[in-house]
Amino acid sequence: MKVETENQQAELRDQALAERIASLLDEQASNIDARIASKLNYASQQALANMASPSSGMVISQNGVIKLFGNYWHQHRLLVTLMMCGLGLLALLAMQNIANQEDAEKGDAYLLASDLPPEVYSNEGFGTWLSENTQQ
C-alpha cells in the first residue's frame, strides 16, 4: 500500500515537472528569433498556397531549388514507370523477331548453297538414305 502511494506520488511529481518543462519550452518557442519567425511564416504561407492549387507546376523544394513540374512528376511517376516497362518489352520482342528472321535467312542460304535440290530435304526417305550413307 505504501509502495503504491509512493509510486503515485512519483508519477504526479513527474507529471508536474513535465508540464513545467513544456511550459518553459513554450515560452522559449514564443521568443524565437525574428529571422526564423518570418521564415516560418513564409513557409506556412507557401504551404497554404500549395493547398489552394495542388496541381501547380512550381514547388519550392527544401533546398530552395525550384522544381518545375514537381507535382506532375509525383502524380504520374507510376504511369511513366509502366510506360518504360512497356517500351522495354516491345524492344525485347522486336529483338527476338529480328533474331528469328536472321535464323530463317541462314537456313535458306544453306539450302540454296547445297549440292542437293531443296525438295530432297522434304522427302521422307532422305533421312534413312543419309544415315545409311553416313554408316558406309
Add this chain to the structure above:
Amino acid sequence: MATRQELSDFLTQVERRAFKQTAYAVRDEDAALDIVQDAMMKLAEKYAMRPANEFPMLFQRILQNTMRDFWRRQKVRNIWTSLLSSFSVTGEDGEDSDPLEVLTSTDNDARVEPEAQLEQRQTMAFIEDALTKLPARQREAFVMRYWEDMDVAETALAMGCSQGSVKTHCSRAVRALAATLEKHGLVEQLLARPLSFEKGVDDES
C-alpha cells in the same frame, strides 16, 4: 473536412514549436527550417481535406518521417564526407561545438529582472541540452505528450507504436530530464514555478 482558415490557424499555432522540436532533434537551425517547411507542405498538399482535429497527429507523423528522411540523407552524406575528409587536412572547423553556445538569447522580455532572466536562460539551456541528448523516441514521445498536449492514443498513432510504449518512453524521458535538472539543483525550483503560460499565446497578447 477542414477549411483553409483552420489549416492556416493550425500552422500558425504549431510552426514555432515544430521548429524548436526539430532543432532539438537535428541540432541545425537551417535543416530544421527545411524540415518544418517540408512537413507543412506535405500536410497542406495531401491532408488538407482531413478534419481539423486530426491535424496535430498527422502533422507530427509527417514531421517525424521527414526527420527520418533527413537522417537517412545525412548518413549517406556523412559517408561521402568522411571518405573525402580523409584526403584533406583537418582545421578549426573540425572541432566539436557545444550546443549551449548556439542557443538563442531572449532579450526582448524587459519586464523580467536580469537575475531571474539569467536563471531562466540557464535552466532553459540545461533543459534544451538534455532534450537534445534524449534518445529520439523518448524525445518524440515527450514532445507530443506534454508539449503538443496530445493524449496517449494520439501519440501512439503518430509514433506508430503501442500506448504502453508511449507511456514507457514518456516516463523515461521525464526521469532523464529530471536527473539532469536534479544535478543542477533545479527540480524544486521548477516545481515551485506557477504554470501561467498558455499554448500559442505570445507575450504581446
